[in-house]
Amino acid sequence: xxxxxxxxxxxxxNVDGPGxxxxxxxxxxxxxxxxxxxxxxxxxxxxxxxxxxxxxAGALARDAEGKIAWASEKCVQCDTCIRVCPHSASPKVKWMxxxxxxxxxxxxxxxxxGITTSGGECTLYNEFLIxxxxxxxxxxxxxxxxxxxxxxxxxxxxxxxxCEGVMLDVKAVEPGWNxxxxxxxxxxxxxxxxxxxxxxxxxxxxTVIFPGRDRENEDTVRYVSRRIGGSCSxxxxxxxxxxxxxxxxxxxxxxxxxxxxxxxxxAIARTEGAKKAFVV
Amino acid sequence: xxxxxxxxxxxxxxxxxELIALARLGESTDxxxxxxxxxxxxxxxxxxxxxxxxxxxxxxxxxxxxxxxLFQKGCKFLELAPPKDLLEAVNxxxxxxxxxxxxxxxxxxxxxxxxLLEPFVIREDREYAKKVLRLFLxxxxxxxxxxxxxxDMGPEDTVTGRILLELTEEMQLAVPNLxxxxxxxxxxxxxxxxxxxxxxxTAKPSFANHLMFVKEWGERYAIAxxxxxxxxGGGGFTLPRMRLYECSLDAKSPEDFIENVLPRYIDLQLxxxxxxxxxxxxxxxxxxxxxxxxxGFVKQENFTGMFGVVGLxxxxxxxxxxEDKKKGFGMNEQATALGLQIMDAIEKRVAAHEAPxxxxxxxxxRLHAQVGIDSDGMDDSPGTRIPIGVEPTMLExxxxxxxxxxxxxxxxGDIFKFEETYLKTPDAILPIIKGSLRSGLRYFxxxxxxxxxxxxxxxxxKKSEIEKLRxxxxxxxxxxxxxxxxxxGGHALDRRVQHHEESARQ
Numbered sequence: 001x002x003x004x005x006x007x008x009x010x011x012x013x014n015v016d017g018p019g020x021x022x023x024x025x026x027x028x029x030x031x032x033x034x035x036x037x038x039x040x041x042x043x044x045x046x047x048x049x050x051x052x053x054x055x056x057a058g059a060l061a062r063d064a065e066g067k068i069a070w071a072s073e074k075c076v077q078c079d080t081c082i083r084v085c086p087h088s089a090s091p092k093v094k095w096m097x098x099x100x101x102x103x104x105x106x107x108x109x110x111x112x113x114g115i116t117t118s119g120g121e122c123t124l125y126n127e128f129l130i131x132x133x134x135x136x137x138x139x140x141x142x143x144x145x146x147x148x149x150x151x152x153x154x155x156x157x158x159x160x161x162x163c164e165g166v167m168l169d170v171k172a173v174e175p176g177w178n179x180x181x182x183x184x185x186x187x188x189x190x191x192x193x194x195x196x197x198x199x200x201x202x203x204x205x206x207t208v209i210f211p212g213r214d215r216e217n218e219d220t221v222r223y224v225s226r227r228i229g230g231s232c233s234x235x236x237x238x239x240x241x242x243x244x245x246x247x248x249x250x251x252x253x254x255x256x257x258x259x260x261x262x263x264x265x266x267a268i269a270r271t272e273g274a275k276k277a278f279v280v
Numbered sequence: 281x282x283x284x285x286x287x288x289x290x291x292x293x294x295x296x297x298e299l300i301a302l303a304r305l306g307e308s309t310d311x312x313x314x315x316x317x318x319x320x321x322x323x324x325x326x327x328x329x330x331x332x333x334x335x336x337x338x339x340x341x342x343x344x345x346x347x348x349x350l351f352q353k354g355c356k357f358l359e360l361a362p363p364k365d366l367l368e369a370v371n372x373x374x375x376x377x378x379x380x381x382x383x384x385x386x387x388x389x390x391x392x393x394x395x396l397l398e399p400f401v402i403r404e405d406r407e408y409a410k411k412v413l414r415l416f417l418x419x420x421x422x423x424x425x426x427x428x429x430x431x432d433m434g435p436e437d438t439v440t441g442r443i444l445l446e447l448t449e450e451m452q453l454a455v456p457n458l459x460x461x462x463x464x465x466x467x468x469x470x471x472x473x474x475x476x477x478x479x480x481x482t483a484k485p486s487f488a489n490h491l492m493f494v495k496e497w498g499e500r501y502a503i504a505x506x507x508x509x510x511x512x513g514g515g516g517f518t519l520p521r522m523r524l525y526e527c528s529l530d531a532k533s534p535e536d537f538i539e540n541v542l543p544r545y546i547d548l549q550l551x552x553x554x555x556x557x558x559x560x561x562x563x564x565x566x567x568x569x570x571x572x573x574x575x576g577f578v579k580q581e582n583f584t585g586m587f588g589v590v591g592l593x594x595x596x597x598x599x600x601x602x603e604d605k606k607k608g609f610g611m612n613e614q615a616t617a618l619g620l621q622i623m624d625a626i627e628k629r630v631a632a633h634e635a636p637x638x639x640x641x642x643x644x645x646r647l648h649a650q651v652g653i654d655s656d657g658m659d660d661s662p663g664t665r666i667p668i669g670v671e672p673t674m675l676e677x678x679x680x681x682x683x684x685x686x687x688x689x690x691x692x693g694d695i696f697k698f699e700e701t702y703l704k705t706p707d708a709i710l711p712i713i714k715g716s717l718r719s720g721l722r723y724f725x726x727x728x729x730x731x732x733x734x735x736x737x738x739x740x741x742k743k744s745e746i747e748k749l750r751x752x753x754x755x756x757x758x759x760x761x762x763x764x765x766x767x768x769g770g771h772a773l774d775r776r777v778q779h780h781e782e783s784a785r786q
Contacts, residue, residue, distance in 0.1 A: 011675040012778070014701060014708030021708075108675055111715035 003095045004125040007041050011108045015280075017144045017167060017203070019113035022105055026119045027093045030150040032183040033171065035208060035252050037243035041120040042088040051081035051091050060091055070094075098131045105136055114142030114164070123151035126159055133162040144203055148182075149189035153196060165203030166196050173223040177216045193227055202228065206235040209262045211253040221265045225272030233276040234269055238262045292761070294754050296425070300385055307334040313559050319548045327526040328549055331383075331519060331588075331653065337556055338564045339381040341586075344502040345577040346513040347391035350376060357571030366400035366409060370416040377424055380572065384758065386426040389504035389515075390456055394433040394441040401440045410443050414451070417444075421453040427739040427759035428505040431456040435463035435490050437471035445478045445485075452482055454733055454740040454757055459503040462717060463490040469710065476706040476713070476726075480698065483727035483735045489685075489717045496646075496689040506651050506738025507723045508691035511640065514582025516690065517557045520549055521588030521650040524595035524622070525660050534599045534618055538625050546629045553585045553645060558636050581639035586690040587630050588650035591660025592619050593667050610666030610680050619664065623687050649684070649692030651738035652772075654765020662737050663692050671776035678716045685722035693723030695735050698778045703728060729777050736763045736772045743773075 005027035010016075013023040029042045036042065047067055052060045059074035060081060068091040081091050105115055115136055117129055122145060133143040143163040149170070153160055160166070170189060172178035178186040196202035205224050209217050221236070228234060238257035241249045262279045269277035287293065287301045313336055322328040333341060350372065354361045358379060363369035373391065380387035401409045420429065433441045448458065460467070460475045467490075475485050486507065493501050493509050500512040510516050527545045531537035561567050567580045593609035596618045602608040609615040627647060635645045649663025661667045664684040671677050674696060681694050702709060713724050725735050732742050741763030745755040749764050766772035 011673055012708075012712065014705040019705075019707050020711045107679075110719050111675065111678070111712045113711055 001097050001099075002128050002131060003097050004101075004128040005044060005093045006096045006101065007038075007090060007093055007120060009101070009104050011104070012111065013116070016116040016118060016146060017114070020111060021144070022108040022112050022115045024101060024105075024115060024117045024122070026117065026122045026125055027090065028124050029119055029121045029148070030124065030184060031121070031148050032088070034181055034248040035210070035239060035244055037240065039088045039243070039245050040082040040085060040090040045089045045091055045093065046087050048086065050086055051084050054080050054084045056080060098128060098135065101132055102135050105141070106139065109139050109141060112141065114144065116144045116146055116167070118146035121148050121150060123147050123159070126151065126156065130159050130162055133159065137162060147192075148184075149192040150184060151192070152188065153192055153199070153201075157199065160196075160199060160201045163201075165201040166192075167204040167206065168193060168196060168202060169206050169208075170220060170224050171208060172216065173220045174216060177213075177219075190223075193224070197228060197231060202232050204233045204235055206237055208237045208239050209257050209265050210239045211255060211257045211261065217265050218268060221269050222272050225269040225274035225277065229273040230275035233278065234274040236262050236266045236269065236277055236279045238279065291752055292749055292754055294425075294756060297754075297758055300758070303385075304332070304334055307336050307338075310336045312336055312563075313555055315552055315555060316548070318544075319552055322545060322548050325526060326523055327530070327545055328552070329521050329523055329590075329653075330552065331521060331650070333383060333518060333520070333556075337518065337560045339383075339566045339570075340515050340517045340560055340583055341383040341519050342388050342504050342508060342510055342516040343380055343382055343572065343578055344389040344504055344510050344512050344515045345376070345380055345387075345391075345572055347373070347376075347396055349513070349577055351396060355571065355577075356575060363400070366397065366404050366412050369397055369400045370412060370419075374416070374419050374423070377420070381566070381570075382428075384426050384428050386424045386429050386758075388428050388430055388508075389502045389510070389512075390420065390424070390429055390431045392432045392502075393444060394436075394438045398438045398440045401438075401443065406439070406443070409439075410447065413440070413443050414447050417447055417451060417453065417456075421451075421455045422756070424455060425756045425758055427454050427457060427741060427757055429456045430459065430502075430504050430506075432459050432461060432488075432503050433485065434459075434461040434471075434475075435466040437468050441471065442474065445474050448484060449478050449481050452733055452742075454742050454745070454759075457506070457740055458485040459488050459507070459723075460485040461490040461493070461503070462487045462713070464714065464718070466490075472710055472713070473706050476709045479726050480703050480706065480709075480728045481731070483725070483731060483733045483740055486693065486723060486725040486735075487713050487717065489722050492686070492717075492720075492722055493689075503691075503723075506691065507693040507725075508586070508648065509689050511582040511584075513576075513578055514584070514640065515578060516586045517560055517583050517637075518553055519586040519588050519648060519650065519690075520552050520556075521590050521648075522546070522549055522626075523591050523656075523660050524589055525591040525598060528595040528598045531599060534621075537595075537599055538621060542622065542625055543629060546626060549587065550630070550633050550635075550645070553587065554636055557585055557638075561637050580637060584638045584641045584690070585635055585645040586648040587626075587645045588648045589626060590650045590652055590656065590663060592622065592664040592684075593661045594659060595619075595622065605667050605670045608667075608670070610677065611670070611672050616680055616683065620683060623664070623684065627687055646690045647688045648690040649688045651693075652766070652770065654762050654769055657769040658771070663688070665694055668771050668775050674712070674776075674778050677776075678712070678719070678721060682716060682720035686720055688722065691723070693725055693738060694721075695725040695727070695737075695775065696778055697729055697775050698726055699729050702778070734773060736766045737770075739763070 007025040007027045010023040016023040057076045059071045063069040145166045240256040266277045377387045382388045531541045596615040597608040652662040745760040746764045
């Protein structure tokens with residue numbers, strides 16, 4: 001039975017693709033972005049136990065196998081465990097089967113247009129996604145992947161054949177800035193951008209705009225816009241320090257990107273042909 | 281100070297509000313309609329409540345005139361000819377409304393405005409029609425100064441419906457309340473989305489499950505007052521309510537409640553309704569002399585009694601010894617199952633009772649999930665709603681609602697509060713509404729967290745008007761004071777917000 005680590009499932013989401021969608025957040029990521037606002041999804045629990053004693057609700061314990069067990073019914077969602085975790089992980093992760101995830105999707109099914117898988121990086125669990133999407137499509141619902149672009153879709157396009165498309169993050173283009181920002185080489189992402197576009201599976205591109213990073217922001221926005229043109233929407237996301245690790249807030253900024261500043265890049269995107277650029 | 285003196289010295293009451301309060305006081309001096317001692321005892325302990333309907337009813341509680349008939353043949357008593365154009369049409373309505381009685385003294389149903397006015401609107405230039413409708417809505421808001429005044433529209437998309445939505449958004453008025461009859465086969469997504477947009481900006485319209493109402497009432501039903509299903513050309517005689525939490529205090533166990541306590545209180549409430557209905561029909565002059573009856577705008581046989589219940593959540597929690605509401609009704613399968621058992625028992629016993637009159641409904645009363653009044657505080661949640669402040673996720677809340685809404689042909693509903701991002705994504709709300717109506721929800725209301733016009737329990741108020749009352753100033757709308765009470769005592773505006781839950785990644 002295939003299992004994958006699920007950080008959380010949000011039954012109704014209005015910000016993870018069109019309409020009302022059930023969003024499934026998988027645990028574990030291939031990137032380590034400075035601006036990640038849920039860094040507790042980056043790694044899998046190593047079982048160090050640093051969180052167990054700190055839990056004020058007594059919801060964490062070490063089980064017989066030495067793993068950290070989370071009692072969701074006792075949890076008060078104070079997130080202390082996440083704050084004290086030295087590994088950018090979370091003990092509040094459930095290893096779920098496709099059937100278990102599907103059961104939750106079925107419950108939401110009357111009210112949603114489809115599902116979005118996100119993370120972390122959901123494509124780490126490609127085989128799981130293929131099975132899940134195949135089942136979800138039988139319900140008449142659409143499937144979208146929210147991805148950082150680290151998965152080689154061209155080498156293994158199977159998942160694309162069972163989903164509507166990919167919402168791809170293009171976080172940086174200029175190599176130096178890219179490596180510093182996301183700790184992962186940029187080439188795979190940019191290759192995916194072109195491949196998904198060609199395959200007709202690029203549903204949306206997202207880029208985060210950082211305060212005061214004029215050149216870096218502009219490089220990325222121009223590059224993406226020239227590539228995608230009017231073929232899909234381009235979401236220009238304002239950087240928000242909420243949830244970002246403190247040491248990185250010092251690097252990137254402790255305030256959110258101004259609307260007007262982000263709007264300036266959306267305007268650039270449109271002059272470069274990205275007709276469906278908008279700011280959130 | 282006497283009660284009368286209190287009323288006339290209250291600086292927050294307008295002249296009309298004083299008049300209504302004094303009339304109520306006058307009515308309360310009579311004791312012609314008497315009930316059993318057991319009824320009075322139940323009322324005194326708060327298990328039964330007459331919603332201050334007054335001791336001597338001189339009109340049915342809710343009246344839903346047949347406005348189509350008015351437009352076909354005019355009104356002799358008011359000397360109104362059938363309207364020939366839009367100006368005449370709105371003028372006829374404005375005059376007629378002033379003569380439609382109700383428990384509030386204001387008309388609780390002002391018609392299917394889109395259907396009524398569409399033939400006139402489409403003959404006019406759109407801008408001109410919009411101006412006339414703007415003045416018409418202004419007249420309703422300033423003359424029928426009560427948020428229980430309710431207009432209906434749909435299921436089809438119409439020019440008039442579109443203009444009404446535009447004006448509703450532009451004018452930001454609490455009156456009239458507004459409902460879209462939603463029919464998946466007849467209401468286009470485009471029109472429904474326009475309604476969702478308007479709802480986010482003004483807390484109206486709400487969405488009524490047209491297919492469900494049609495099954496119970498036929499095509500000609502009205503949504504009146506808060507969310508009350510009634511017959512057009514008819515209405516509701518009376519609406520008392522069982523306060524189920526207070527009822528449950530008499531019970532030793534859930535079984536004792538269902539087998540002994542509940543039947544006793546149901547029968548007492550039926551006794552109250554029977555006597556009241558008979559008095560309205562047989563003693564008061566309404567059904568004998570009022571022009572609405574003599575000219576056929578309403579027919580006595582189309583009225584029914586509304587059997588109200590309130591506080592099911594607290595009742596179930598008490599019976600199961602659940603003290604933490606967060607683990608109670610709505611979040612707890614056992615409590616929800618008990619709620620269904622209780623509703624089955626109520627439905628069955630009320631259906632077994634032969635009611636006087638109510639001819640069109642087989643001489644039966646119909647259930648109503650009463651929406652609460654300001655003095656209920658936190659003891660009794662509206663109808664079968666999950667208590668404010670402990671609502672689960674929207675999905676779970678809908679699932680619970682869908683189980684209970686079918687019990688209540690004369691009305692129930694729930695309200696959902698959305699945070700700001702939904703303003704940009706009405707397409708994320710429509711599937712929720714469609715899915716829930718398809719799954720058994722009767723009535724869906726929503727509003728945006730930071731609006732001025734908000735839905736309190738079933739009616740609309742402006743938060744800015746509540747602030748006026750707090751500053752000891754008058755508010756034109758009779759209902760603002762209920763909104764203030766519900767906010768203070770019932771935290772009615774603190775319901776859970778549907779957030780995006782930080783799901784967007786960065």
